[in-house]
């Protein structure tokens with residue numbers, strides 16, 4: 001099941017660049033939350049703080065607290081544990097190119113020491129079904145490489161790979177921006193289905209996409225969270241003039 005996320009006084013830096021400033025928000029379990037805002041406003045940095053990827057950059061720093069369910073991710077858990085519970089999918093599909101479809105999906109489990117063939121077979125099948133890719137690849141699981149799939153299939157493979165280790169949260173950083181409209185629609189359908197089991201955060205430049213898939217939306221500007229509310233409210237009657245200017249296309 002998905003879990004809620006509570007972010008308190010989150011600040012992040014790259015060197016002296018104070019990239020995120022005093023971010024506070026609560027993300028609801030089993031919903032999709034969209035993050036929008038102009039290029040460079042800090043959306044990707046924010047999601048990278050949620051699975052402790054930000055700190056992998058040597059010049060990066062982060063302060064504040066993030067609770068994912070019961071877990072205080074900066075105090076109670078190792079980065080490895082955090083990244084198991086919080087899966088991530090990136091803008092460009094990044095399957096391991098030389099691995100088969102099967103091995104791509106099984107890779108996280110194998111890293112965690114799982115070797116039992118029957119268990120791996122089950123998890124691979126279930127994950128590919130959840131990612132709506134099973135029917136397209138089931139006959140060539142071990143013959144075809146991840147890289148031989150289409151871009152949209154590769155992205156669903158990356159989603160299956162993320163789901164295989166049984167996360168509670170799925171972070172998606174512009175997951176459809178490199179895809180054609182048909183593949184984009186498949187990813188959006190998938191987000192709808194996945195919400196029942198996972199909490200989803202999606203960074204998107206596409207405001208129609210935010211409106212279609214997300215219950216709540218946050219608008220970032222210059223490292224600050226300007227407004228966070230139901231998606232309907234953000235797109236029909238935002239509280240802040242800057243949100244209104246952005247969603248009506250006056251800047252960004």
Ligand SMILES: Nc1ncnc2c1ncn2[C@@H]1O[C@H](COP(=O)(O)OP(=O)(O)OP(=O)(O)O)[C@@H](O)[C@H]1O
Pocket residue numbers: 014017019037038039040041042043044045046057
């Ligand atoms: N690896 C990095 N090293 C140094 N500065 C970085 C790095 N990544 C991002 N930044 C800076 O942090 C700020 C926020 O960038 P971030 O990528 O989080 O924004 P974004 O809203 O996701 O942008 P986009 O929509 O273009 O992806 C920008 O000023 C950017 O230049």
